[in-house]
Amino acid sequence: MYALALVLLLCGGGALSAQQYYTPSTGTGTYTELADAVLVSDMPDTVGYGVSIPFTIEAFGVPLDFQGSPATVYIFSGGFIAMAPADRIYSFDAFVSVLAWRDNTSSISYRLDGVPGQQVLKVQWKNMRMVGNPDGDFVNVQMWLNQKDNSMEVHVGPNHVTGTAAYYSYTGPAIGGFVASADFSVYYNTFHLTGNPAKPGTDRKQGYYPMGGTPAEGTIYHFSYKAPSSVDERVRDAAAVGFIPNPCADRSRIELPADMSGTHPTLIVHDLLGRELLRVDNVASGDYIERGGLAPGAYVVTLRDGDRVRDGGMLMVR
Numbered sequence: 001m002y003a004l005a006l007v008l009l010l011c012g013g014g015a016l017s018a019q020q021y022y023t024p025s026t027g028t029g030t031y032t033e034l035a036d037a038v039l040v041s042d043m044p045d046t047v048g049y050g051v052s053i054p055f056t057i058e059a060f061g062v063p064l065d066f067q068g069s070p071a072t073v074y075i076f077s078g079g080f081i082a083m084a085p086a087d088r089i090y091s092f093d094a095f096v097s098v099l100a101w102r103d104n105t106s107s108i109s110y111r112l113d114g115v116p117g118q119q120v121l122k123v124q125w126k127n128m129r130m131v132g133n134p135d136g137d138f139v140n141v142q143m144w145l146n147q148k149d150n151s152m153e154v155h156v157g158p159n160h161v162t163g164t165a166a167y168y169s170y171t172g173p174a175i176g177g178f179v180a181s182a183d184f185s186v187y188y189n190t191f192h193l194t195g196n197p198a199k200p201g202t203d204r205k206q207g208y209y210p211m212g213g214t215p216a217e218g219t220i221y222h223f224s225y226k227a228p229s230s231v232d233e234r235v236r237d238a239a240a241v242g243f244i245p246n247p248c249a250d251r252s253r254i255e256l257p258a259d260m261s262g263t264h265p266t267l268i269v270h271d272l273l274g275r276e277l278l279r280v281d282n283v284a285s286g287d288y289i290e291r292g293g294l295a296p297g298a299y300v301v302t303l304r305d306g307d308r309v310r311d312g313g314m315l316m317v318r
Contacts, residue, residue, distance in 0.1 A: 022223040029220050034124045049076075055121055058225070060177075062179075077108060079125055095156070099125060099130060100131050102128060106129065120146050120147065123142065126157075136162070152222075154175050174192055191223075196211075246315060250290070265305035298314055
């Protein structure tokens with residue numbers, strides 16, 4: 001079991017990468033329930049069911065091994081699956097809502113189809129109750145992760161929705177995905193559908209930005225994947241520094257990217273106009289950065305290690 005407080009998934013701060021990894025499209029098709037799938041046991045909404053399977057997929061520029069520890073995938077009753085390799089959370093959001101078992105016809109299951117290299121992981125939430133909504137409300141949905149092209153799909157099944165309480169006071173579910181620090185203090189990338197469910201737009205702001213209504217049965221959302229075009233882009237997106245807490249009031253603890261462990265780079269803080277405001281030499285994970293004279297706001301961080309200059313994400317000061 002793996003615990004994640006959903007309230008943390010709905011808030012948080014930090015900078016988002018400008019790299020666009022997914023391009024969405026909307027279609028329709030016949031919704032077919034998974035047959036011969038592996039059932040997931042009952043669990044509270046904030047506890048995930050760990051699944052270790054021989055499957056890999058690249059997401060947001062990072063290869064994720066669903067079999068390797070600690071990168072095992074976790075399936076949540078709330079309509080999403082997540083992984084936590086190293087110090088980050090990768091979440092794939094199918095129909096994020098307050099969902100729970102409705103009766104003995106409810107289930108969560110998964111199935112792995114295809115041959116290695118071309119496998120498809122399919123996760124199904126069947127006849128789930130919508131907590132806080134009228135008793136007759138329910139939802140069915142599947143998420144597919146495609147190994148061959150790293151794309152993902154959300155297939156919307158039969159549903160009946162007459163209230164919005166299960167949507168966290170919004171009018172629709174959160175569908176998309178994001179990458180955040182392990183403590184959700186920083187969102188590195190987010191990508192969610194928003195607006196009209198039949199013709200949604202996209203939003204890459206921090207946190208969840210749900211759609212403006214419930215998608216119709218048979219709706220299929222396809223997220224085609226665009227991998228980084230160069231090694232430099234992969235390095236840049238993996239380079240963000242963790243600041244705990246972020247936003248900070250007085251100081252934050254520094255957590256360097258995993259691939260810089262053992263180095264002692266210089267950390268440089270700039271304002272949004274590019275002016276250098278603070279420089280700290282020979283930093284290491286566990287060190288603290290003091291707020292000093294920084295006014296409340298957002299600041300750009302870079303790391304300099306010899307001749308290498310790396311994007312270090314954002315530091316927020318309150």
